[in-house]
Amino acid sequence: MDFSESEKVTHVRAIVRAFMEKEVLPLEPALLRDGFVSLLPVLSEKRERARETGLFAAHVPARFGGGGLSLLEFAHMSEELGRSPIGHYVFNVQAPDVGNMELLMEHGTDEQKETWLRPLVKGTIRSCFTMTEPEFAGSNPVHMGTTARKDGGDWVLRGHKWFASSAEGAAFAICMAVTAPGAEDPYGRASMILVPAGTPGFEIIGNIPVMGDRGGDWASHAEVSYQNCRVPLANLIGREGAGFALAQERLGPGRIHHCMRWIGVCERALDIMCRHAATRELAPGKFLGGKQIVQEAIATSRAEIHGARLMVLHAAWKIEREGARAAGEEISVIKFTVARTLQRVLDRAIQALGALGLTSDTPLAYWYAHERAARIYDGPDEVHLSLVARRILRRYGLQVS
Numbered sequence: 001m002d003f004s005e006s007e008k009v010t011h012v013r014a015i016v017r018a019f020m021e022k023e024v025l026p027l028e029p030a031l032l033r034d035g036f037v038s039l040l041p042v043l044s045e046k047r048e049r050a051r052e053t054g055l056f057a058a059h060v061p062a063r064f065g066g067g068g069l070s071l072l073e074f075a076h077m078s079e080e081l082g083r084s085p086i087g088h089y090v091f092n093v094q095a096p097d098v099g100n101m102e103l104l105m106e107h108g109t110d111e112q113k114e115t116w117l118r119p120l121v122k123g124t125i126r127s128c129f130t131m132t133e134p135e136f137a138g139s140n141p142v143h144m145g146t147t148a149r150k151d152g153g154d155w156v157l158r159g160h161k162w163f164a165s166s167a168e169g170a171a172f173a174i175c176m177a178v179t180a181p182g183a184e185d186p187y188g189r190a191s192m193i194l195v196p197a198g199t200p201g202f203e204i205i206g207n208i209p210v211m212g213d214r215g216g217d218w219a220s221h222a223e224v225s226y227q228n229c230r231v232p233l234a235n236l237i238g239r240e241g242a243g244f245a246l247a248q249e250r251l252g253p254g255r256i257h258h259c260m261r262w263i264g265v266c267e268r269a270l271d272i273m274c275r276h277a278a279t280r281e282l283a284p285g286k287f288l289g290g291k292q293i294v295q296e297a298i299a300t301s302r303a304e305i306h307g308a309r310l311m312v313l314h315a316a317w318k319i320e321r322e323g324a325r326a327a328g329e330e331i332s333v334i335k336f337t338v339a340r341t342l343q344r345v346l347d348r349a350i351q352a353l354g355a356l357g358l359t360s361d362t363p364l365a366y367w368y369a370h371e372r373a374a375r376i377y378d379g380p381d382e383v384h385l386s387l388v389a390r391r392i393l394r395r396y397g398l399q400v401s
């Protein structure tokens, strides 16, 4: 691996960092005080300015209207954007749209690309992804209750989903539904179907309060119902029965995006911790940063972030060279490692700031609440730990199911 940063990455980082400093970070006090929804008008102005940088929807190839960065290049940009809770939204590279764009790019029909992908890339619409169900374990989505049955020229969907991020205000949902309940291969039972908002039978029951926060618009997580909801057969994404394969494909690069965003969060948290340690006087002339125990928190955080970044860049490099399937082990390793690093670094930073760390004067408390989910979504830690261990043990001749 070549560890040098390409000229393009250096250039992209500089543009994004300057934009974040000037346009995004000044919005944080209002975000932390009043919440995301109150910022929507000003955020749409910022999105206009972000478009002018040529890096709006930067992960999407130029032929679809995006910024045309490779996965590895975008990973660096994602880290810069992660330094603020709204960076990704301003550049239209926020989950779940980012994954839905990738899915439609790779597997959408020409009509789906024209109708849904192009406006998604432009940022004129948003989308959501509905896979998880309250009644079934989301960490093993082979078992799910939502079905899609063919009837004439339509799919008829029935089911109950929750934690559909950003469903409020989304123009369409991608629904994972069982289309072949009797298929021998359990991984061949489900398909992905596109459901436009407003389709009769598709209903948002309400936003779920997460860590006490009900959110709203893009920053929400909804409970959703499909009741005899009919959409044309042409709304199938990819092959019938390919739902799990597509979900894995969607989540591979998605985990790189999330992990690099978390590294951005860690860098900002470390920066806040160091600024505080360097200026907080415990007694006249005695600074917090003079205490070895605080120095250990700083140095350990630096080492963990550095290791995490190298692991993620290596995984992105491998995906680019060999594809997401070949990089399965690396992707699982970064998912649980970086999510845990994130929480340790945030916790140390809050501890170093004392009561100030719990206020909304810094984004630390916001992240501490909102990023706890990192160890659960896109596969809980345990699933990834187990997957990695089983692969390793297989090399030692032990098959564990």
Ligand SMILES: Cc1cc2nc3c(=O)[nH]c(=O)nc-3n(C[C@H](O)[C@H](O)[C@H](O)COP(=O)(O)OP(=O)(O)OC[C@H]3O[C@@H](n4cnc5c(N)ncnc54)[C@H](O)[C@@H]3O)c2cc1C
Binding pocket: 096, 129, 130, 131, 132, 133, 136, 137, 138, 139, 140, 162, 163, 164, 165, 166, 210, 221, 373, 376, 377, 378, 379, 380, 381, 382, 383, 386
């Ligand atoms: C903020 C947030 C946003 C989300 N956004 C979306 C979205 O947009 N769309 C969507 O479809 N879903 C979304 N999800 C849902 C997410 O994907 C699921 O929560 C996740 O897959 C885990 O499923 P579950 O919650 O049903 O937990 P379960 O599957 O019930 O697991 C519960 C716990 O059991 C443990 N566990 C599970 N499997 C194993 C194992 N094999 N070995 C040992 N322990 C295990 C883990 O600790 C796990 O946390 C979101 C979740 C959150 C928190």
